[in-house]
Amino acid sequence: MLDGAVAWMNARGNTEQWGTTPFSEKPGGVERIERYTTEHEPFVAELDGTPVGCLVLGHGPSPEMPIAAPGEPERYVRLLVSDREYAGRGIGAALLGRAAEETRRAGVELLRVDCWAGGGGELVAFYERTGFTDVARFLYGTWPGAVLERRLT
Numbered sequence: 001m002l003d004g005a006v007a008w009m010n011a012r013g014n015t016e017q018w019g020t021t022p023f024s025e026k027p028g029g030v031e032r033i034e035r036y037t038t039e040h041e042p043f044v045a046e047l048d049g050t051p052v053g054c055l056v057l058g059h060g061p062s063p064e065m066p067i068a069a070p071g072e073p074e075r076y077v078r079l080l081v082s083d084r085e086y087a088g089r090g091i092g093a094a095l096l097g098r099a100a101e102e103t104r105r106a107g108v109e110l111l112r113v114d115c116w117a118g119g120g121g122e123l124v125a126f127y128e129r130t131g132f133t134d135v136a137r138f139l140y141g142t143w144p145g146a147v148l149e150r151r152l153t
Helices: 002-011 029-039 091-105 122-129
Strands: 041-047 050-058 075-082 110-116 133-140 143-151
Touching: 002 075, 029 050, 029 075, 041 091, 050 091, 075 091, 091 110, 091 122, 110 122, 122 133, 122 143
Parallel strands: 075 110
Antiparallel strands: 041 050, 050 075, 110 143, 133 143
8 A cells, every 4th residue: 555655646746755666665664564563553444355544553653753742641643544546435534533533442632643744735634624733843854744633532
């Protein structure tokens, strides 16, 4: 799915968000995803038995991200991707809903995510449509990012 997302973005002129190299070909790319799925909570969306999306829920952002801790318990969306063949079917929103449920179930009231804030801001707008609020901006090298949060009270 990640390789497909990179190809899909590149075909639309977006080479900045995830670059141009498929994740499976990036040095350490496969290992990074393996760590995400073994060290955090992965959730896979299926449609008729076919995986169509994935969300990885953790307890905070990647250590290399320049994001301040919130000063309270949180759950953090470490990865969200859907198969672009099924785009527009609400897969990402459904996975974020599941993340909110799991966060509440854990007794935690704060769900956060960081994302690429470049281009026309479409990704930030997606998260806002699903109940998140843009609370901070940052630069990771030259990569513009946004931190969004959703209160689950």
